[in-house]
Amino acid sequence: MVIIPTYNEAENIRPIVTRVRESVPDAHILVADDNSPDGTGKVADELAVEDDHVKVLHRKGKEGLGAAYLAGFRWGIEHGYGVLVEMDADGSHQPEELPRLLTALKGADLVIGSRWVPGGRIVNWPKSREFISRGGSTYSRLLLDVPIRDMTAGYRAFRKETLEGIGMDEVASQGYCFQIDLAWRAIKAGFHVIEVPVTFIERERGESKMSRDIVTEAAWRVMSWGVGTRVNKVLGRKDSRDSRDSKDF
Numbered sequence: 001m002v003i004i005p006t007y008n009e010a011e012n013i014r015p016i017v018t019r020v021r022e023s024v025p026d027a028h029i030l031v032a033d034d035n036s037p038d039g040t041g042k043v044a045d046e047l048a049v050e051d052d053h054v055k056v057l058h059r060k061g062k063e064g065l066g067a068a069y070l071a072g073f074r075w076g077i078e079h080g081y082g083v084l085v086e087m088d089a090d091g092s093h094q095p096e097e098l099p100r101l102l103t104a105l106k107g108a109d110l111v112i113g114s115r116w117v118p119g120g121r122i123v124n125w126p127k128s129r130e131f132i133s134r135g136g137s138t139y140s141r142l143l144l145d146v147p148i149r150d151m152t153a154g155y156r157a158f159r160k161e162t163l164e165g166i167g168m169d170e171v172a173s174q175g176y177c178f179q180i181d182l183a184w185r186a187i188k189a190g191f192h193v194i195e196v197p198v199t200f201i202e203r204e205r206g207e208s209k210m211s212r213d214i215v216t217e218a219a220w221r222v223m224s225w226g227v228g229t230r231v232n233k234v235l236g237r238k239d240s241r242d243s244r245d246s247k248d249f
Contacts, residue, residue, distance in 0.1 A: 001027070001028045001029070001030055001072075001076040001079075001081040001083070001084055001085065002020050002024075002027050002028070002029045002030070002085040002087050002098070003029075003030045003032060003069060003072035003073070003076065003084060003085065003086060003087070004016065004017070004020075004029060004030070004031050004032070004087050004088070004089050005032045005033075005034070005065055005068035005069060005072065005088075005089070006031055006032065006033045006034070006036060006040045006041075006044070006089045007033070007034045007036050007040070007062050008036045008037065008038045008040060009036065009038075009040050009089040009090065010036065010038045010039050010040045010043050012089050012090050012091060012203070013031060013040055013043050013044055013047070013089055014043060014047060015091065016087070016089050016090075016091055016095065017029055017031070017047050017051075017054060019091075019095040019096065020087070020095040020098065021051065021053060022095070023095040023096050023098050023099065024095070024098050024099060024102070027053065027085075027098070028053045028054070028055065028081070029053060029054045029055065030055045030056070030057055030072050030075060030076060031044040031047070031048075031054065031055070031056045031057065031089075032057045032059060032068045032069070032071055032072045032075075033056065033057070033058055033059060034059045034060075034061055034062045034063060034068060035058065035059060035060060035061045035062070041056065041058055044056040055075075057071060057072060057075055059071060063174075064174030064178075065154075065174065065176075065178055066171065066172075066173045066174040066177070066178030066181075067174060069086060069178065070168065070171060072084070073158075073163050073168060074168075076160075077160055077163065077164070081160065082159065082160045083102070083105060083157060083158070083159060083160070084157075084158050084160065084163065085098065085101070085102075085156065085157045085158070086154055086155065086156045086157075086158075087154075087155060088154060088155070090203035091201065091203060092200055092201055092202060092203055093113065093154070093155040093198070093200070094198065094199055094201065097113065097155075097198050097199070098157075100196055101113055101155070101156075101157045101196060101198075102157060104157075104194055104196050105157045105159065107192075107194070108192045108193065108194045109158075109159050109161070109162040109186065109191035109192045109193065110156065110157070110158050110159070110162050110183070110186045110191055110192075110193045110194075111156065111157045111193075111194055111195075111196060112148065112150060112153050112155070112156050112183065112193065112194070112195045112196070113150075113153055113155030113156065113195075113196060113197075113198035114148075114149055114150035114153055114195035114196065114197060114198065115133070115150050115153065115197075115198065115200045116134060116137060116149040116150045117149050117150070117195045117196075117197050118197065119197030120150070120197035120198055120199070120200075121197075121199050121200070122199075122200045122201075122202075123199060123200065123201040123202065124201060124202040125200075125202050129202075133152060136151070136152050136176075137149060137150050137151045137152055140152070140180050140184075144180075144184050144229070145229075146183065146184055146187045147187075148183050148187070148193060148195065149195060150195060151179065151180050151183055151184075152176055152179050152180060153179060153195075154179050155198055155200075156179075156182075162186060162191050165189050165191065166182065166185035166186055166189050166191070167185060167189075171185070
């Protein structure tokens with residue numbers, strides 16, 4: 001199941017759903033809409049009527065990317081899906097690359113579509129945005145001591161067992177912290193995580209949800225997680241998942 005969280009993506013949801021269905025005809029799609037005022041939920045309902053591979057999860061309001069994905073994961077697991085995919089609605093994640101992620105998942109527990117491994121690239125980003133993204137991934141990788149090069153990537157394929165094994169119910173992260181948190185949890189739980197190169201294309205329609213507050217929150221939380229882990233090691237204490245609150249940036 002491909003989970004596509006939406007908030008004001010009425011212009012984008014039909015094209016992205018069409019491309020997913022063409023790229024992986026067997027895939028089912030769950031649109032998790034946060035009560036978008038622009039009518040995204042209504043468009044998604046129309047798609048669901050037209051295609052029985054499309055489902056819609058209507059949520060009460062805008063609660064953040066992390067909450068939307070967690071709700072989607074739970075819905076998918078409850079309905080028997082063994083593979084759950086994160087994908088943006090705005091077209092920045094290319095559905096045509098999804099078959100490569102799914103093929104890689106045959107030998108992994110989590111596959112991340114990465115911009116910062118050889119072969120990965122970005123299109124139509126200003127240098128300032130690239131600097132923030134690369135810097136954020138490097139910052140997170142060094143502070144949390146993980147080998148993943150694109151910690152903030154939001155194009156991912158999970159096995160159901162991976163989500164069940166990382167303490168999903170304990171994740172409280174929102175925004176861009178969510179992606180860092182889940183990747184770190186997967187590594188710490190001993191799951192096999194691999195990155196495959198993807199092309200990330202900046203949205204052409206609609207507005208980005210990126211903000212300075214989101215970046216600041218991510219930087220602060222990652223620092224607190226990293227420092228907390230090091231202090232626990234020095235003191236000989238077991239790292240607690242409960243101490244962590246857990247879109248691409």
